[in-house]
Amino acid sequence: xxxVGLRKWFLVLSLGMILPGVIFLILAPGLRQGIDFxxxxxxxxxxxxxxxxxxxxxxxxxIGVEGVTVQRLGDDSYFIRTxxxxxxxxxxxxxxIQRALGTSGxxxxxxxxxxxxxxxxxxxxxxxxxxxxVIGIFLYMWWAFRxxxxxxxxxxxxxxxxxxxxxxxxxxxxxxxxxxxxxxxxMFLIALLTTIGFSVNDTIVVFDxxxxxxxxxxxxxxxxxVNLSISETFSRSVNTSATLLVxxxxxxxxxxxxxxxxxxxxxxxxxxxxYSSIAxxxxxxxxxxxxxxxWPFNRKQIPTETGRTKAATN
Numbered sequence: 001x002x003x004v005g006l007r008k009w010f011l012v013l014s015l016g017m018i019l020p021g022v023i024f025l026i027l028a029p030g031l032r033q034g035i036d037f038x039x040x041x042x043x044x045x046x047x048x049x050x051x052x053x054x055x056x057x058x059x060x061x062x063i064g065v066e067g068v069t070v071q072r073l074g075d076d077s078y079f080i081r082t083x084x085x086x087x088x089x090x091x092x093x094x095x096x097i098q099r100a101l102g103t104s105g106x107x108x109x110x111x112x113x114x115x116x117x118x119x120x121x122x123x124x125x126x127x128x129x130x131x132x133x134v135i136g137i138f139l140y141m142w143w144a145f146r147x148x149x150x151x152x153x154x155x156x157x158x159x160x161x162x163x164x165x166x167x168x169x170x171x172x173x174x175x176x177x178x179x180x181x182x183x184x185x186x187m188f189l190i191a192l193l194t195t196i197g198f199s200v201n202d203t204i205v206v207f208d209x210x211x212x213x214x215x216x217x218x219x220x221x222x223x224x225x226v227n228l229s230i231s232e233t234f235s236r237s238v239n240t241s242a243t244l245l246v247x248x249x250x251x252x253x254x255x256x257x258x259x260x261x262x263x264x265x266x267x268x269x270x271x272x273x274x275y276s277s278i279a280x281x282x283x284x285x286x287x288x289x290x291x292x293x294x295w296p297f298n299r300k301q302i303p304t305e306t307g308r309t310k311a312a313t314n
Contacts, residue, residue, distance in 0.1 A: 010279035021171010032177030034185035041085040046077040048105035059100035161281040195269025202277040
């Protein structure tokens with residue numbers, strides 16, 4: 001299989017997955033941040049009788065509560081996020097909902113309160129956690145492939161694949177925030193870090209086989225060794241990812257709503273991580289090998305045997 005020959009199609013496919021999310025991040029408000037990032041109060045309630053999401057929104061508007069997030073969790077249970085509430089204000093809100101909807105009862109299943117100061121601290125620590133993970137991965141890849149020619153590029157290729165995967169996951173959640181009111185919270189960051197780890201693991205599998213093939217077949221071009229390495233690890237990567245995806249889908253279908261967003265990030269991240277190890281990281285190595293360290297800025301023309309010129313690197 002000529003995987004390297006498909007790199008233009010891989011580029012088109014990657015752009016097709018990244019651009020819609022980037023557009024939503026720019027034109028829409030961006031990611032819909034949960035209470036962990038913005039501060040405020042969240043309530044999980046359950047009604048004694050059927051209530052639609054539209055009726056609940058209308059009831060909240062009728063009692064003067066604006067700017068709230070309402071999500072349906074299951075049969076007659078809902079998640080509500082609003083401004084910071086005291087216990088008295090919380091009880092008044094529940095009483096107002098019950099009176100506005102004319103329902104026989106509203107049960108409070110969970111109530112969480114997060115201050116804006118704590119929310120900012122979560123954002124900062126989350127950013128540094130992702131940054132530290134990326135730097136650690138880059139240094140490990142550089143060290144692990146230190147016996148290869150230009151080991152720096154292996155770390156750079158892995159980081160490029162991570163950026164690719166992260167952009168797709170974040171973009172999908174930017175879209176879901178608009179069309180499905182799905183929020184991002186600390187569970188989103190945890191799932192994103194998990195996705196990064198899985199993506200790197202799949203990339204290392206391909207690179208490790210490439211290292212073996214380069215030593216076994218030193219006379220081959222890097223493109224040929226990359227094609228061979230991907231073909232040899234393809235079934236392993238697909239089978240491992242498929243097994244994990246089936247497990248995640250089962251948890252999404254039969255698990256509770258608490259871990260739904262976490263599993264959704266994993267579902268997207270595992271699929272994209274498997275794809276990027278083939279279509280992004282490996283292809284980047286081939287491009288760098290063909291055009292050199294300073295590509296595309298250090299290309300110059302040298303004469304060939306036929307008198308024509310071709311591109312070369314310093």
